[in-house]
Amino acid sequence: MRVWKFGDDIDTDAIIPGRFLTIYDEKELAKHAFEGTRDDFSKLAKDGDVIVAGRNFGCGSSREHAPLALKGAGVRFIVAQSFARIFFRNAINVGLLPLVCDDTSGIRDGSSIVVKEREGKVIVEGKEYAIEPVPDFMYNIVEAAGLVGYAKQLKEIPVCTKSRQ
Amino acid sequence: MGATIVEKIFSGKCGSTIRAGDVVMAPVDGAMIHDITGPLAIQKFYEMGGERVFNPRRIIMLFDHQIPADSIEAAKNHVYMRRFAAEQGIHNYDICEGVCHQVVMEKGHAAPGEIVVGADSHTCMYGATGAFATGIGSTDMGFVLKFGALYFRVPESIRAEVNGTFQPRVGAKDLILSIAADIGADGATYKAIEFCGDTIRNLNMAGRMTCCNMAIEMGAKAGIVAPDTITWDYLKGRREMTPFILNSDPDAKYEERRSYDVTKLEPQVATPHNVDQGVPVGKVAGTHIDQIFIGSCTNGRFEDFTEAAEVLGDRKFSDKVRVIIIPSSRDEYLKTLRAGLIEKFVTAGALVEAPSCGPCMGGAFGLLAPGEVSLSTSNRNFKGRQGSTEAFVYLCSPATAAASAITGEITDPREV
Numbered sequence: 001m002r003v004w005k006f007g008d009d010i011d012t013d014a015i016i017p018g019r020f021l022t023i024y025d026e027k028e029l030a031k032h033a034f035e036g037t038r039d040d041f042s043k044l045a046k047d048g049d050v051i052v053a054g055r056n057f058g059c060g061s062s063r064e065h066a067p068l069a070l071k072g073a074g075v076r077f078i079v080a081q082s083f084a085r086i087f088f089r090n091a092i093n094v095g096l097l098p099l100v101c102d103d104t105s106g107i108r109d110g111s112s113i114v115v116k117e118r119e120g121k122v123i124v125e126g127k128e129y130a131i132e133p134v135p136d137f138m139y140n141i142v143e144a145a146g147l148v149g150y151a152k153q154l155k156e157i158p159v160c161t162k163s164r165q
Numbered sequence: 166m167g168a169t170i171v172e173k174i175f176s177g178k179c180g181s182t183i184r185a186g187d188v189v190m191a192p193v194d195g196a197m198i199h200d201i202t203g204p205l206a207i208q209k210f211y212e213m214g215g216e217r218v219f220n221p222r223r224i225i226m227l228f229d230h231q232i233p234a235d236s237i238e239a240a241k242n243h244v245y246m247r248r249f250a251a252e253q254g255i256h257n258y259d260i261c262e263g264v265c266h267q268v269v270m271e272k273g274h275a276a277p278g279e280i281v282v283g284a285d286s287h288t289c290m291y292g293a294t295g296a297f298a299t300g301i302g303s304t305d306m307g308f309v310l311k312f313g314a315l316y317f318r319v320p321e322s323i324r325a326e327v328n329g330t331f332q333p334r335v336g337a338k339d340l341i342l343s344i345a346a347d348i349g350a351d352g353a354t355y356k357a358i359e360f361c362g363d364t365i366r367n368l369n370m371a372g373r374m375t376c377c378n379m380a381i382e383m384g385a386k387a388g389i390v391a392p393d394t395i396t397w398d399y400l401k402g403r404r405e406m407t408p409f410i411l412n413s414d415p416d417a418k419y420e421e422r423r424s425y426d427v428t429k430l431e432p433q434v435a436t437p438h439n440v441d442q443g444v445p446v447g448k449v450a451g452t453h454i455d456q457i458f459i460g461s462c463t464n465g466r467f468e469d470f471t472e473a474a475e476v477l478g479d480r481k482f483s484d485k486v487r488v489i490i491i492p493s494s495r496d497e498y499l500k501t502l503r504a505g506l507i508e509k510f511v512t513a514g515a516l517v518e519a520p521s522c523g524p525c526m527g528g529a530f531g532l533l534a535p536g537e538v539s540l541s542t543s544n545r546n547f548k549g550r551q552g553s554t555e556a557f558v559y560l561c562s563p564a565t566a567a568a569s570a571i572t573g574e575i576t577d578p579r580e581v
């Protein structure tokens with residue numbers, strides 16, 4: 001699987017520009033992913049490819065079109081030093097796994113990558129990089145195949161119950 | 166140990182002590198959806214097995230991003246939402262009322278101590294009333310539409326204490342651009358920013374909204390100002406509520422405390438392509454511009470147009486720039502109109518549009534060509550935000566925008 005490497009502060013306008021927000025189909029959105037900023041992505045990205053980025057990936061708007069466009073392009077994992085909050089949640093809700101890795105600076109575009117999310121690591125060109133564990137309550141949602149699946153199982157919701165992360 | 170205002174809001178809603186770091190399924194008091202994020206939220210609501218929304222009166226629906234429909238696809242989305250509103254008994258403000266966040270505030274859909282969510286990142290603006298308000302995605306919104314509650318990780322707070330008096334023609338937008346430059350684009354990720362201090366106490370609601378609106382530009386989950394007489398006065402006639410005290414305890418635990426003095430603050434301009442790239446206007450004065458936009462949920466209020474009109478005086482806008490002025494709501498439009506400012510702007514050479522998001526997010530009209538430069542009172546200057554990815558967007562206050570519109574280049578509003 002190849003790495004698509006991006007820098008810091010990759011915003012949702014770059015991931016999917018505002019003029020495509022009338023589209024909701026992930027495959028159609030994928031055709032415009034990174035349009036104008038990285039045009040080879042939508043043409044060449046393959047199922048299972050991984051996005052690797054620096055800090056604050058997905059900052060900006062709350063548009064769920066952004067993680068959907070990446071999912072439509074075949075991406076399953078995004079590895080970044082940090083994520084913007086709304087993007088992080090949206091990604092999980094649509095079934096994309098955002099993984100936090102302390103230092104991605106050594107990972108190069110086009111490298112081959114293997115993600116072992118349950119083992120807390122990714123392997124790039126034979127070198128291991130540790131990733132942070134995904135918080136439990138997020139895993140609950142991912143295991144229910146996203147928030148839609150989770151919500152379907154619920155008859156009533158546990159309002160006001162709390163847990164520590 | 167004391168609690169922050171955010172911890173108190175969650176504790177109050179849940180009837181037990183809730184602290185930063187807790188993950189709670191909290192009930193929400195209001196949920197806003199608009200024409201861009203609404204259709205997907207409704208689709209998710211149905212996919213989750215939703216039949217009736219949790220409470221139609223607590224859902225705020227309106228269209229502001231692509232209005233009047235600028236494409237057949239947008240028109241179809243509007244039809245889909247109108248049908249949903251009719252079926253569910255949701256009041257739909259439709260295309261005539263204005264930009265979502267301004268409408269929520271004006272119509273009293275956010276109030277002190279409440280939890281309000283919106284399928285839009287600048288939902289954090291309602292923190293200006295002392296509500297906990299945050300932007301969520303469409304799937305989360307589908308969940309809220311069905312259950313009227315959502316999982317929240319209660320955020321730690323950053324206390325931003327602001328003191329001092331602004332120089333003439335310097336104000337809330339300059340302050341928040343300077344705070345964004347200081348904290349950085351991701352410096353407040355997952356946190357709430359609590360704005361306090363004398364300067365904030367003396368700010369009107371318009372200025373407080375400008376500050377809270379841009380909390381997301383530092384990655385924050387929410388911005389908030391403790392309610393005071395200015396807040397309660399604003400709510401009069403919008404919301405039946407008896408004033409009460411809601412503020413952070415003196416011994417509340419903050420993630421971080423920062424203080425700012427605005428006495429010497431100069432007008433600020435955020436340079437392309439990030440909001441945290443703010444500099445004093447002098448650093449970029451003289452920069453050529455093609456288009457100026459005064460409007461958006463950040464700075465499209467009557468107070469903003471008054472500020473612009475004061476700078477303009479009886480002069481004309483330069484014919485080297487296109488000046489687009491868009492009030493953020495019908496109410497703000499009417500106030501501006503009645504004060505004679507619309508006539509003034511049109512006479513000076515501006516294009517005045519009906520309330521909407523306009524060129525703010527490059528989804529409808531007012532797009533930029535490659536190489537063009539825009540100066541905008543909105544909140545984001547990301548690459549491609551207002552059209553071509555090869556265009557450049559600078560952000561500033563209404564005063565700086567007006568001064569620059571007179572000269573045709575970025576100009577210090579204290580010098581015209």
Ligand code: SF4
Pocket residue numbers: 229230264265266285287461462463521522525526543544
């Ligand atoms: S005015 Fe701009 S920032 Fe505000 S809601 Fe509209 S598009 Fe978003």
